[in-house]
Amino acid sequence: MHKIRVSGVVNAVLHLIISVASLFLASRVLKSGPVSLAGFFYIDALSAFFIITISIVTFAAALYSIGYISKDALEKTITGKKAMSYYGLFNLFAFTMYFVTAVNNLGMLWVAIEMTTLVSAFLVGFYKNKKSIEAAWKYIIICSVGITLALLGTILFYYTASRDGGITSLNWTEMVAAAGKLNPNVLKIAFLFILVGYGTKAGLAPMHTWLPDAHSQAPAPISALLSGVLLKTALYAIIRFTSIANICLGASYSARLFILFGLVSLAVSAGFVIVQKDIKRLLAYSSVEHIGVISFGFGIGGPLGLFGALFHIFNHAVTKSLMFFGAGNVVKKYKTSDMRMIKGVISAMPFTGAALIAGAFALTGSPPFSIFFSEVMILISGFGQGLYIQSALFLLFLAIVFGAVIHHISGSVFGKKPDDMPVSGEPLSGKIALAFLLVFICAMGCKLPALLEGLMSSAIGIIRGA
Numbered sequence: 001m002h003k004i005r006v007s008g009v010v011n012a013v014l015h016l017i018i019s020v021a022s023l024f025l026a027s028r029v030l031k032s033g034p035v036s037l038a039g040f041f042y043i044d045a046l047s048a049f050f051i052i053t054i055s056i057v058t059f060a061a062a063l064y065s066i067g068y069i070s071k072d073a074l075e076k077t078i079t080g081k082k083a084m085s086y087y088g089l090f091n092l093f094a095f096t097m098y099f100v101t102a103v104n105n106l107g108m109l110w111v112a113i114e115m116t117t118l119v120s121a122f123l124v125g126f127y128k129n130k131k132s133i134e135a136a137w138k139y140i141i142i143c144s145v146g147i148t149l150a151l152l153g154t155i156l157f158y159y160t161a162s163r164d165g166g167i168t169s170l171n172w173t174e175m176v177a178a179a180g181k182l183n184p185n186v187l188k189i190a191f192l193f194i195l196v197g198y199g200t201k202a203g204l205a206p207m208h209t210w211l212p213d214a215h216s217q218a219p220a221p222i223s224a225l226l227s228g229v230l231l232k233t234a235l236y237a238i239i240r241f242t243s244i245a246n247i248c249l250g251a252s253y254s255a256r257l258f259i260l261f262g263l264v265s266l267a268v269s270a271g272f273v274i275v276q277k278d279i280k281r282l283l284a285y286s287s288v289e290h291i292g293v294i295s296f297g298f299g300i301g302g303p304l305g306l307f308g309a310l311f312h313i314f315n316h317a318v319t320k321s322l323m324f325f326g327a328g329n330v331v332k333k334y335k336t337s338d339m340r341m342i343k344g345v346i347s348a349m350p351f352t353g354a355a356l357i358a359g360a361f362a363l364t365g366s367p368p369f370s371i372f373f374s375e376v377m378i379l380i381s382g383f384g385q386g387l388y389i390q391s392a393l394f395l396l397f398l399a400i401v402f403g404a405v406i407h408h409i410s411g412s413v414f415g416k417k418p419d420d421m422p423v424s425g426e427p428l429s430g431k432i433a434l435a436f437l438l439v440f441i442c443a444m445g446c447k448l449p450a451l452l453e454g455l456m457s458s459a460i461g462i463i464r465g466a
Helices: 002-032 045-074 080-102 106-124 130-164 172-177 184-202 211-217 220-249 251-275 279-300 302-334 350-363 370-384 388-414 428-443 450-463
Strands: 035-037 041-043
Touching: 002 035, 002 045, 002 080, 002 450, 041 045, 041 080, 045 080, 045 220, 045 302, 045 428, 045 450, 080 106, 080 220, 106 130, 106 172, 106 184, 106 220, 130 172, 130 184, 130 211, 130 220, 172 220, 184 220, 184 251, 211 220, 211 279, 220 251, 220 279, 220 302, 220 450, 251 279, 251 388, 279 302, 279 370, 279 388, 302 350, 302 370, 302 428, 302 450, 350 370, 350 388, 350 428, 370 388, 370 428
Parallel strands: none
Antiparallel strands: 035 041
16 A cells, blocks of 8 residues: 555656646747757647646646545555556556647647547546446547548648648648648548547537546546546647648638537537536536537637637636546545435535535636636637627526536535535545645636746647748
8 A cells, every 4th residue: 555655646746847847848938939859749839838738737636646546445446456557557648648749740649649549548447347348448439430530631631731732741840831732622621520530539519429438437537637638639639730721721611610519519518417417427518518618719719719718728627627536535435426415525525525616616617717717708709709699609508507517516515414424534635636726726817827828829829820
């Protein structure tokens, strides 16, 4: 048991170092421009923004894992060997996500996205029970179909780049430079394949069907990584192709598709969130909603809409991670994820109960939390551009999700605690992880750090093909 805990602490320290290093890397990119290594690795402001987001959530998950995995081992849910293998898979999963954001070649980007699926599937099925194994296979099969479509889109991008642009590689830097020469008709079909293909991995409806099962069956820290940052790596891939498409086709083509899939995702999630009884599936469908919000923001476009979409990527990552950590504590305590059986969390686990209710209001876009401001940016941009019907639908779906999530979470947090349920605390590492994320959720609603603001402002130019 001591060895497992020490491994967890060392793992968390290493991820803290990576987080600090990502800040220095981002600062270097802002001051001196993109960092390139042998043409294979390429890190610009867009890459650096995603790297920071991944590093913060990964550190929080590593910190939370110390107590979570140790308790699993103590309760004999997993063996000591299984606990050690968890940290190996955890780090391999983190590596694949960093790799996605650092490669220049769009073919290698596809390979990296596929790597994230294969590695994380082992973590989805980590407990090896019937439901988790079924969820892992569903995840692999559905995402593999999506990734196949994305491969076809990548091939079509390369076809027109080589034929019309004279490009002999799949390097993003070369393709974006020759984007104006590409065949618009081929590019329209190619981008549609990219959006549907990578959108499957991102959790856009109606391609989202793997997501509720995978998120609900994975260990809580892995659910946080899946929702907080894995979905965003697929969005990152879409954004890279969007910047090429926008130069060739103009922004209107991709914008219409983003708005369509965004509103569909919001509508689907709103319906499912209302009827959910499982706390982790509730959070999973909330992820579909927020991916829809981000997609809608990219579709609205304009400096404010794009800034809001990027800001929302970060806000959702930290807020949803906090909620999955809280849900993980609750499920371990109550031995169920059925919210009808979970009552009185604030009495049984005061710290977790307070974090959950604060996280629920933050997640649903209540002021003064950070998600409120990113959603308002997108909404203002939508109405400002005359998209009144689309923006009104956007607001309607947000209101429905707000009511449903607050109803479900408050019912579990403030209900009557079972008489035989003892009051207990959480592991210190878990409390620190929750507090760490709460700082971001609250602070970002007051003041946006200059580094993050600079990265997002520079990334907007990349997305628009400037």
